[in-house]
Amino acid sequence: MRDDALRKAPLTVVLAVVTFFPMTAWAQSPRDYLNTPVDAALLQLDFLNSNTETAAASDLPLPNNLAVSKLGAFSFLWSFPLAGRYGGVAVTGGYTKVKLTGPLGQIETTGFTDPSMTFHANIFGAPALRKNQFAAAIPQSYMSVHLTVNAPLGSYDRNSLLNTGANRWSFYPVVNLDITRDKGVSWIDLYAAGRFFTNNNAFQGNKQFSQNPLGIFSAFYSHNIGKRWYAGIGASYHNGGETYINGISQHNAANGFQPSISISRARTIWKYRLTLKYELTGATPTASPTNSVLSLRTGIPLF
DSSP: OOHHHHTTSOHHHHHHHHTSOOOOOOSOOTTTTOOOOSSEEEEEEEEEEEEESEETTTTEEOTTOEEEEEEEEEEEEEEEEETTEEEEEEEEEEEEEEEEEETTEEEEEEEEOOOEEEEEEEEESOBOOOHHHHTTOOOOOEEEEEEEEEOSOSOOOTTOSOOSSOSSOEEEEEEEEEEOSSTTSEEEEEEEEEEEEOOEEEETTTEEEEEOOEEEEEEEEEEEETTTEEEEEEEEEEEEOOEEETTEEOOOOEEEEEEEEEEEEEEEETTEEEEEEEEEEEOOSSSOOEEEEEEEEEEEEOO
């Protein structure tokens, strides 16, 4: 379907779609911030296939629309001691193909996502451990803080209704508390996060697209199944994120819970670690969209 036909679509749908895939940290899930050895570099390659009715950049529902995306991403993580505790910095980028199907037809695009940089710092419970110490360490409860900054460098066309870059800066602070009392067999993960956005002043030509901050609070429980599997269940609460075009509210603020289930398998082949994860989420209110993500991550130690 051509852009001129989609121009008849409701603005609340279009504005959410236009910010679909800047490369930010994805929605929280169990065990997102497990520690790694310090004084080490890790290359991670991610391949994701998702079916979603929620815009990834804003976590706002897209009722009566379905987006199918295929994403390839890389992340370079360097970890180091920070005041005797775990610290790290990661740089991430990716390339994606998105196909949106709505009431008026279908539109698709491909392009680069907005690159991001993430800073990690442990508050307590995660001492700086090197490789020779890490394998023997017993997992313990810890708290960390993380800040992801997305730069507006992805593919963006001001005359297109579907873009893989957002043409705006975004900031994503997260605080996580991970609790384990049985040497890492089971985990309780608690997250408090916010998303903050600058304006896009080239939205559908020369319009201004702005968005209020979005608050996200999540809680998950996960349990090991044997040595390689774990299953998790939890929920997130999203509030805020209302969007505006030239200062006019689109009345699409988020205010609801998003329950989820996930299952993951990890295996080490030679020195590479492969992790396969499937997540299924449902959001309320607003059409109760259901989202699914199948991801494969390869972790390659560099030094």
